[in-house]
Amino acid sequence: MIKMTTARSLRVRYLIGLSAIALLVTTSFVTMQHVVSQQRNFAQIVNLAGQQRGLVNRLAYFASQMATTENQTDFDQARAQVGRTINRIEDNHRLLREGSPEAGIPRITSPTLTTIYEDPMVGVDKALDSFLERARRVYATEMEALTPNNAAYIFLNVYGPYALEPMLDAVVDEYQRIGRQSILRIERFELGIWLAALLTLLLELILIFRPLEKRVTESIGSLEGAVAQLEETRGRLVSAQELAAVGDWQWNAQTQELSCSEQTHEILGITADSFELSLETLEHRVRPEDREHWKAHLEQASAQTNAGRLELEYRIQRPDGRERVIHQFMVAQHDPDGALISLSATLQDISERLELSTRLKKLSEHIPGFIFQYELRPDGSTRFPYVSQGIIDLYGLWPEQVHEDGAAAFTRIHREDVEHHTNGIYASARALRVWNDQYRVQHPERGEIWLEGNATPERLHDGGTLWHGYLWEITDRKRSEDQIRKLALYDPLTGLANRRLLRDRLEHALATSQRSQRHGALLMMDLDNFKTLNDTQGHDVGDALLVEVGRRVSNEVRAADTVARLGGDEFVVILEALDPDRASSQLKAMQLATAIQQALHQPYRLMDRGCPYQTSVSIGVSLFNDLSLGADELLRRADIGMFEAKESGRNRVCLFSEQREAEVHSRTSLIQELADAIQQGQLMLYYQPQFRPDGSLHGAEALLRWHSPSRGMVPPGDFIPLAEETGLILAIGHWVLNTACRHLNQIQRSGLHDQFSLSVNISPRQFADSDFLDKVEQALTSHAVPAQRLKLELTESSLFHDMDHAIEILEQLRKQGIGIELDDFGTGYSSLSYLKRLPLDALKLDGSLVADVVSDARDLAILRAAIAMAKTLSLTVIAEGVETNEQRAFLASEGCDLLQGYLLARPMPFDKLYALIEQATPQRSQDPTSELAHQLSQRRA
Numbered sequence: 005m006i007k008m009t010t011a012r013s014l015r016v017r018y019l020i021g022l023s024a025i026a027l028l029v030t031t032s033f034v035t036m037q038h039v040v041s042q043q044r045n046f047a048q049i050v051n052l053a054g055q056q057r058g059l060v061n062r063l064a065y066f067a068s069q070m071a072t073t074e075n076q077t078d079f080d081q082a083r084a085q086v087g088r089t090i091n092r093i094e095d096n097h098r099l100l101r102e103g104s105p106e107a108g109i110p111r112i113t114s115p116t117l118t119t120i121y122e123d124p125m126v127g128v129d130k131a132l133d134s135f136l137e138r139a140r141r142v143y144a145t146e147m148e149a150l151t152p153n154n155a156a157y158i159f160l161n162v163y164g165p166y167a168l169e170p171m172l173d174a175v176v177d178e179y180q181r182i183g184r185q186s187i188l189r190i191e192r193f194e195l196g197i198w199l200a201a202l203l204t205l206l207l208e209l210i211l212i213f214r215p216l217e218k219r220v221t222e223s224i225g226s227l228e229g230a231v232a233q234l235e236e237t238r239g240r241l242v243s244a245q246e247l248a249a250v251g252d253w254q255w256n257a258q259t260q261e262l263s264c265s266e267q268t269h270e271i272l273g274i275t276a277d278s279f280e281l282s283l284e285t286l287e288h289r290v291r292p293e294d295r296e297h298w299k300a301h302l303e304q305a306s307a308q309t310n311a312g313r314l315e316l317e318y319r320i321q322r323p324d325g326r327e328r329v330i331h332q333f334m335v336a337q338h339d340p341d342g343a344l345i346s347l348s349a350t351l352q353d354i355s356e357r358l359e360l361s362t363r364l365k366k367l368s369e370h371i372p373g374f375i376f377q378y379e380l381r382p383d384g385s386t387r388f389p390y391v392s393q394g395i396i397d398l399y400g401l402w403p404e405q406v407h408e409d410g411a412a413a414f415t416r417i418h419r420e421d422v423e424h425h426t427n428g429i430y431a432s433a434r435a436l437r438v439w440n441d442q443y444r445v446q447h448p449e450r451g452e453i454w455l456e457g458n459a460t461p462e463r464l465h466d467g468g469t470l471w472h473g474y475l476w477e478i479t480d481r482k483r484s485e486d487q488i489r490k491l492a493l494y495d496p497l498t499g500l501a502n503r504r505l506l507r508d509r510l511e512h513a514l515a516t517s518q519r520s521q522r523h524g525a526l527l528m529m530d531l532d533n534f535k536t537l538n539d540t541q542g543h544d545v546g547d548a549l550l551v552e553v554g555r556r557v558s559n560e561v562r563a564a565d566t567v568a569r570l571g572g573d574e575f576v577v578i579l580e581a582l583d584p585d586r587a588s589s590q591l592k593a594m595q596l597a598t599a600i601q602q603a604l605h606q607p608y609r610l611m612d613r614g615c616p617y618q619t620s621v622s623i624g625v626s627l628f629n630d631l632s633l634g635a636d637e638l639l640r641r642a643d644i645g646m647f648e649a650k651e652s653g654r655n656r657v658c659l660f661s662e663q664r665e666a667e668v669h670s671r672t673s674l675i676q677e678l679a680d681a682i683q684q685g686q687l688m689l690y691y692q693p694q695f696r697p698d699g700s701l702h703g704a705e706a707l708l709r710w711h712s713p714s715r716g717m718v719p720p721g722d723f724i725p726l727a728e729e730t731g732l733i734l735a736i737g738h739w740v741l742n743t744a745c746r747h748l749n750q751i752q753r754s755g756l757h758d759q760f761s762l763s764v765n766i767s768p769r770q771f772a773d774s775d776f777l778d779k780v781e782q783a784l785t786s787h788a789v790p791a792q793r794l795k796l797e798l799t800e801s802s803l804f805h806d807m808d809h810a811i812e813i814l815e816q817l818r819k820q821g822i823g824i825e826l827d828d829f830g831t832g833y834s835s836l837s838y839l840k841r842l843p844l845d846a847l848k849l850d851g852s853l854v855a856d857v858v859s860d861a862r863d864l865a866i867l868r869a870a871i872a873m874a875k876t877l878s879l880t881v882i883a884e885g886v887e888t889n890e891q892r893a894f895l896a897s898e899g900c901d902l903l904q905g906y907l908l909a910r911p912m913p914f915d916k917l918y919a920l921i922e923q924a925t926p927q928r929s930q931d932p933t934s935e936l937a938h939q940l941s942q943r944r945a
């Protein structure tokens with residue numbers, strides 16, 4: 005459209021340009037004509053004016069002949085000449101004065117001419133009249149009468165040359181002047197026209213021809229570009245045909261000629277010059293089985309004027325023997341009368357594509373799941389243009405059922421997943437983002453199955469979306485995930501919630517209680533003595549009990565409440581929405597906890613074991629009604645409540661209290677400080693010497709001291725039970741053993757006392773430690789201390805728990821030479837039969853026994869029995885807590901081998917003990933190395 009407008013404007017400009025030039029040329033031509041005619045006219049006039057002068061002379065001449073001849077004939081001839089000349093002068097004068105359009109002589113006037121002609125004195129009109137009047141008189145005179153003296157004749161001869169001729173010359177001059185002026189004007193006009201023509205040409209050059217030339221150049225350029233583009237397009241078409249393996253041919257119905265592209269030759273396997281292609285030769289290439297079909301196709305195209313694009317697949321046989329499958333589109337062209345003009349066709353070798361699609365089909369039939377093309381049309385309707393057979397297995401639908409309408413597949417989707425599924429598809433269509441989804445399908449035979457899909461979308465021309473994707477079944481995986489999720493959230497043994505789920509629920513319960521303003525409660529419970537059941541009856545029975553406990557607890561609470569097992573024998577219950585009132589909520593929670601406690605106290609029949617098992621539970625209760633506490637704090641509080649229930653004798657329900665928490669807190673910080681104390685070197689060993697009855701120094705008992713920076717000196721009675729309970733005693737005991745051995749080494753190296761021994765207290769937990777023997781041996785070895793120098797003090801509780809095991813350990817210790825002493829003897833229930841079995845070296849009579857031995861007959865009896873018992877078993881008897889001389893004397897007299905107590909010496913630091921040993925030794929060793937070693941060790945200590 006734009007191009008047409010441009011061409012039209014070019015044409016208009018060009019025409020204007022040409023018209024202007026034509027106008028100028030025409031004007032110039034007319035002007036020239038005018039100049040020429042003007043010149044001619046003036047030439048005629050000047051000529052006429054000039055003729056007048058000649059005619060005047062001629063008249064005078066013939067008048068002279070008339071006057072001078074004597075021959076009548078000559079006279080007559082001269083006379084005739086005079087007559088004709090008079091007429092001509094008169095005619096000429098008239099022409100000059102009046103002009104004659106017929107003769108092409110214009111009437112010329114000017115002031116000068118008027119004067120020349122009409123002046124009354126010297127005007128040509130009057131002079132010529134006078135001259136011609138004399139001439140006529142001469143003419144009328146006969147030969148005989150005419151003499152040179154004739155007045156008229158004389159006038160003619162005189163007046164003519166001398167008066168009239170100058171006048172006529174003036175006329176000629178004037179005509180010439182007027183003619184020149186007129187021509188000059190025309191010439192100027194001509195110059196103007198010429199300049200205008202030049203200017204017009206220049207303007208046309210600038211405004212018309214230059215743009216015209218530019219346009220033409222541009223047009224030529226774009227024409228060349230178009231030609232190049234055409235060439236390129238042709239080239240591209242050829243290579244596209246090559247690439248797509250698409251050929252084409254045209255058949256002209258009139259000439260019966262068939263032209264085809266190079267690619268057609270390529271497809272047919274023939275060269276362009278091998279033989280001439282015609283519809284017949286083309287048909288000859290078609291396999292005989294398909295030939296009829298091919299012909300029918302051709303005929304249909306030729307016959308039907310409105311057949312449109314016809315499609316056909318057929319096989320051809322190439323000269324090289326290869327069979328190929330061809331896909332052909334054919335279009336026929338007809339004239340308005342319906343006569344066939346031409347046939348055009350494209351043909352493509354689809355053998356490989358067919359083979360590929362056959363393979364793909366086979367593949368898609370054998371892979372699990374199905375591949376598909378899914379189309380979402382702009383109107384929201386859907387279809388599966390392609391879907392493999394796998395859809396039968398996953399959707400229970402045949403591919404044909406969804407080819408044109410995908411609604412059937414949609415109805416199979418699980419109703420809970422429909423919204424999510426639809427949103428996913430639309431989101432993918434909007435953003436053209438890969439669609440990926442997991443959703444459930446309700447299969448008519450297989451029930452609910454899980455599918456996962458992945459598809460890449462593309463936008464269609466009509467605005468619809470087409471996905472290419474793959475769907476596969478993930479039911480098993482989903483089940484496993486479900487299982488894993490359950491395992492992650494539920495206790496596999498009891499099926500109750502585990503710690504993780506409990507936390508979630510607890511946080512949720514806290515939030516709910518804040519919203520509803522109703523209190524909730526957390527119950528934490530621990531079975532009493534579960535470990536014993538587990539150890540004695542085996543884990544199967546333990547597990548059976550836990551399952552039953554879980555079941556009974558669940559029975560006691562509402563379905564909405566959460567019962568969880570935290571591990572081991574620890575259970576937790578979350579009670580929700582109790583009451584807005586705290587007291588009432590507390591009451592409800594305690595009642596429920598008591599109900600649980602009672603339910604769990606009922607006898608159990610575990611794994612068909614003969615006698616029923618009975619257990620009890622300690623329950624801690626903590627209330628909540630907002631988020632402020634947090635799940636951790638709430639659990640901690642319930643734990644404190646439970647701890648208290650256990651502390652106060654088990655089988656109890658205890659509500660968390662702030663005071664109890666403070667106690668627990670102080671205990672916790674004590675534990676922490678004690679743990680730090682080992683690292684920070686706040687522990688020390690004091691030694692309380694032991695003497696023989698004769699007062700000689702025998703050895704010493706190592707007693708632990710804790711110099712706490714914040715608490716001052718903490719007595720062992722305050723922290724050893726805690727260390728025992730928490731297990732810290734293992735590290736502490738290790739340190740004590742090694743420190744005692746190091747000190748023993750120093751004493752030994754000093755050479756002061758070659759029999760001196762140190763007794764070290766061993767706690768029950770330390771003794772039960774599987775590495776105990778190794779640790780003792782390691783302490784002796786690393787400090788190079790002979791085993792005989794080390795005594796271990798054990799209590800009954802260490803030994804009687806598992807006698808056999810204890811005996812085994814003790815024997816091993818004794819085998820090395822380590823002395824074993826039974827501490828606190830007389831406070832427990834040790835009988836002779838037990839003592840007999842134990843490989844002991846000494847009995848240590850408890851200080852409480854010694855304290856009242858002098859005054860209390862009962863204590864005296866026990867003491868005597870104990871000493872007798874020890875003597876029977878050949879054990880050394882050590883008495884501790886000797887505070888008075890009476891006690892000492894008495895104990896000595898009763899046969900105690902060793903005495904220990906404030907009377908003799910209080911517990912002291914190592915350097916004091918060392919000094920005591922020095923004092924007690926009669927002769928100090930002179931060994932300089934021993935001295936040096938002592939000093940060094942002193943410094944180190």
Ligand SMILES: Nc1nc2c(ncn2[C@@H]2O[C@@H]3COP(=O)(O)O[C@H]4[C@@H](O)[C@H](n5cnc6c(=O)[nH]c(N)nc65)O[C@@H]4COP(=O)(O)O[C@H]3[C@H]2O)c(=O)[nH]1
Nearest residue numbers: 707708720721740765766767885886887904905906907911
């Ligand atoms: N009233 C009175 N008391 C006397 C007299 N002579 C000694 N004692 C005290 O009696 C305790 C003797 O220690 P124990 O019976 O083994 O009792 C020890 C022992 O069971 C334990 N113990 C101390 N050190 C250790 C240790 O290193 N390991 C272990 N496991 N327990 C230790 O702490 C308990 C208390 O130790 P200590 O407070 O040092 O108290 C020591 C000692 O200072 C006396 O004449 N009169």
